[in-house]
Amino acid sequence: MKVxxxxxxxxxxxxxxxxxxxxxxxxxxxxxxxARMGPGYFPLIVGVxxxxxxxxxxxxxxxxxxxxxxxxxSIAWRPLIFIIGANLLFGVLLGGLPSVGIPPMGLIVAVYxxxxxxxxxxxxxxxxxxxxxATVLAVGSYLAFVMALNLQFPVWPTFIVx
Amino acid sequence: xxxxxxxxLGFEVAFTAQNLIYAFMGCLLGxxxxxxPGLGPVATIAMLLPTTYALPPTAALIMLAGxxxxxxxxxxxxxxxxxxPGESSSVVTVIDGYQMARKGRAGPALAAAxxxxxxxxxxGTLIIAAFAPPLTELAFKFGPAEYFSLMVLGLIGAVxxxxxxxxxxxxxxxxxxxxxxxxxxxxSGVARYSFDxxxxxxxxxxxxxxxxxxxxxxxxxxxxxxxEKREVFTxxxxxxxxxxEDFKRMLPAVLRGTALGSALGILPGGGALLSSFASYTLEKxxxxxxGEVPFGQGNIRGVAxxxxxxxxGAQTSFIPLLTLGIPPNAVMALMxxxxxxxxxxxxxxxxxxNPELFWGxxxxxxxxxxxxxxxxxxxxxxxxxxxxxxxxxxxxxxxLFCAIGVYxxxxxxxxxxxxxxxxxxxxxxxxxGCEPAPLLLGLILGPMMEENxxxxxxxxxxxxxxxxxxxxxATLLAVSVVLMVIVLLPxxxxxxxxxxxxx
Numbered sequence: 001m002k003v004x005x006x007x008x009x010x011x012x013x014x015x016x017x018x019x020x021x022x023x024x025x026x027x028x029x030x031x032x033x034x035a036r037m038g039p040g041y042f043p044l045i046v047g048v049x050x051x052x053x054x055x056x057x058x059x060x061x062x063x064x065x066x067x068x069x070x071x072x073x074s075i076a077w078r079p080l081i082f083i084i085g086a087n088l089l090f091g092v093l094l095g096g097l098p099s100v101g102i103p104p105m106g107l108i109v110a111v112y113x114x115x116x117x118x119x120x121x122x123x124x125x126x127x128x129x130x131x132x133x134a135t136v137l138a139v140g141s142y143l144a145f146v147m148a149l150n151l152q153f154p155v156w157p158t159f160i161v162x
Numbered sequence: 163x164x165x166x167x168x169x170x171l172g173f174e175v176a177f178t179a180q181n182l183i184y185a186f187m188g189c190l191l192g193x194x195x196x197x198x199p200g201l202g203p204v205a206t207i208a209m210l211l212p213t214t215y216a217l218p219p220t221a222a223l224i225m226l227a228g229x230x231x232x233x234x235x236x237x238x239x240x241x242x243x244x245x246x247p248g249e250s251s252s253v254v255t256v257i258d259g260y261q262m263a264r265k266g267r268a269g270p271a272l273a274a275a276x277x278x279x280x281x282x283x284x285x286g287t288l289i290i291a292a293f294a295p296p297l298t299e300l301a302f303k304f305g306p307a308e309y310f311s312l313m314v315l316g317l318i319g320a321v322x323x324x325x326x327x328x329x330x331x332x333x334x335x336x337x338x339x340x341x342x343x344x345x346x347x348x349x350s351g352v353a354r355y356s357f358d359x360x361x362x363x364x365x366x367x368x369x370x371x372x373x374x375x376x377x378x379x380x381x382x383x384x385x386x387x388x389x390e391k392r393e394v395f396t397x398x399x400x401x402x403x404x405x406x407e408d409f410k411r412m413l414p415a416v417l418r419g420t421a422l423g424s425a426l427g428i429l430p431g432g433g434a435l436l437s438s439f440a441s442y443t444l445e446k447x448x449x450x451x452x453g454e455v456p457f458g459q460g461n462i463r464g465v466a467x468x469x470x471x472x473x474x475g476a477q478t479s480f481i482p483l484l485t486l487g488i489p490p491n492a493v494m495a496l497m498x499x500x501x502x503x504x505x506x507x508x509x510x511x512x513x514x515x516n517p518e519l520f521w522g523x524x525x526x527x528x529x530x531x532x533x534x535x536x537x538x539x540x541x542x543x544x545x546x547x548x549x550x551x552x553x554x555x556x557x558x559x560x561x562l563f564c565a566i567g568v569y570x571x572x573x574x575x576x577x578x579x580x581x582x583x584x585x586x587x588x589x590x591x592x593x594x595g596c597e598p599a600p601l602l603l604g605l606i607l608g609p610m611m612e613e614n615x616x617x618x619x620x621x622x623x624x625x626x627x628x629x630x631x632x633x634x635x636a637t638l639l640a641v642s643v644v645l646m647v648i649v650l651l652p653x654x655x656x657x658x659x660x661x662x663x664x665x
Contacts, residue, residue, distance in 0.1 A: 011594035016331050029352055035624030037346040039354055042612040045342050053333040058327065072593050074507070076177050076386030080589060083382050083561060084582050090565045091578030111562060118558040121385055133555055137562055146300075149216055151570045 005070040008061035015054030023047025082121035090114040094154065106156045111138040169291055172521030177519055177530055181224050185526050188225035192232020197239050197545045198556055205235040205380065207496045208372040210565040211498040214544045219504040224526040226500055230493060231530045234476060235538060238275045238469055245269060254442040258457060258464030271465050274412050276539050278470035283370040283418040283531030285479025289424050290524055294513065307616035307628050311638035313611050316488050318642040321600055324651040328520035331600045338604020341366055343612065368499045369571050370580035373564040375598045379588020396608055408462050415445055415467035423474030428481050430507045438468035438473030448501050467513065485510055492599040495606040579600040
């Protein structure tokens with residue numbers, strides 16, 4: 001057996017794993033019968049179908065030939081980590097993490113942090129430019145979201161404004 | 163005349179100063195974000211959704227429709243000037259549009275796209291107004307079995323007309339269905355797959371999924387490609403107006419494109435993508451007049467036809483959404499989500515219970531199209547300036563808007579964690595070559611399908627055969643099967659692959 005499409009092989013396996021897990025989760029709820037569908041009935045069908053189709057995709061990747069083996073290629077760790085990291089940091093700074101005692105720092109601090117961390121994801125990084133961008137975005141989001149659209153945000157750190 | 167009475171009610175609603183301003187704001191914001199390279203209409207609407215939270219429902223929907231048209235228009239601008247299709251439906255515009263731009267005829271190309279879209283939009287609006295009421299009548303005859311089968315047809319239709327592997331697309335729909343089932347089961351009150359997290363009992367926010375998969379996933383994928391120099395024709399846009407000769411060639415292409423788009427848009431799953439491909443193929447098949455530029459080298463018909471078709475298709479794809487409550491594509495799935503946020507359950511009852519909203523929305527579609535013409539064509543210079551903003555300034559801003567957007571949905575940081583999770587998931591999909599659009603459809607339709615299946619089986623005492631013994635339901639399922647068979651036929655599947663690779 002030879003894998004002809006790395007992408008399909010992997011996605012099929014992932015789909016199958018997800019389907020099995022989903023179907024298994026469904027059996028922990030009351031499945032019921034067709035006439036009286038329990039909360040687990042429809043999820044069970046969906047999970048089994050996903051697992052089955054996933055297996056088909058995997059099987060197909062070992063039978064149908066492709067030109068280049070459809071490799072997945074390398075993973076872009078740098079953008080992945082910095083973009084997702086910037087997003088998480090934004091959440092922590094904006095709302096705080098009460099469970100570990102981090103107070104909310106508010107929108108302005110969070111915007112600066114997000115812009116700087118996200119900018120690290122690109123291949124060029126200049127402090128001055130990023131600071132200008134962060135300032136523009138901070139002022140812009142304050143005007144657009146807080147003033148104009150009246151959305152509710154903690155704007156400043158809670159230990160300053162109380 | 164009902165049609166005229168209905169439309170005049172609609173225009174009364176839409177022509178208030180307040181709603182006109184929202185339509186204008188929508189078009190403006192939609193174009194502003196949509197013109198940015200690498201952001202399609204789905205990502206644009208998901209990003210701008212929060213700007214409508216604070217508005218009354220009618221105004222919010224009018225603004226969203228404006229955003230949608232703006233995003234589509236912005237997408238064509240990017241396609242023509244940068245050779246970068248922002249969405250799959252402008253893939254064919256790129257072929258001749260970019261060549262026109264290279265020859266210094268970017269102005270006429272943009273005008274052809276704009277005028278063609280406007281004409282198609284007018285026709286599309288009339289078709290919606292004429293066909294929505296009778297279709298709504300039909301929708302009231304639908305029982306749960308019919309609804310279930312219709313959704314199956316809609317989902318199958320959406321994948322057979324999409325590009326890429328059919329098997330993977332169907333699996334993606336099912337994954338979407340599965341994600342849509344997370345949360346409290348309406349019937350039993352059981353919190354499914356919530357892992358004891360209180361926020362998950364309300365289900366996974368579709369905004370978080372859309373932004374994560376379409377916003378973050380795309381950004382990460384874009385950044386992984388080393389930044390290359392792109393040729394942008396910023397200073398070459400002179401003389402917007404097409405020549406008399408151009409007009410003569412454009413007109414039949416626009417008419418054909420509009421007819422094709424209006425017809426295909428109504429089909430479940432059809433919409434903009436299929437329409438533009440079909441129109442381009444049709445134009446290419448027709449004979450070249452003497453002295454005309456061949457296709458692929460900057461023929462104006464290759465821009466005008468597909469652009470009209472895709473706008474007409476985009477317009478008429480509102481019909482299944484407004485009359486049946488079933489979104490035919492990912493953009494409409496977002497519209498359903500937006501309606502639910504404003505406590506409107508899309509479906510046949512909207513027209514009778516909320517006529518102002520229904521007809522106001524239809525009238526504002528036309529107004530939105532008009533605004534694109536009178537505001538955006540003259541402002542083209544400004545949009546072109548936006549194109550020259552380097553990506554390194556853009557993507558932090560996009561990340562920020564996504565983060566702020568999901569947070570403001572519930573004022574809860576939990577949504578920010580979810581968007582991070584789905585950003586990673588989106589990147590994995592990208593790496594594995596899985597198209598994410600079907601997932602969004604499944605996500606919206608999941609709970610509806612379960613509910614209708616439950617009702618159908620309850621009425622039939624557990625007999626699955628009810629889906630094939632009721633004639634209407636059987637027909638719908640038969641059509642889905644036929645569609646699948648046609649696509650899987652060796653000769654068709656080969657053609658299909660060619661059609662989507664051709665560029």
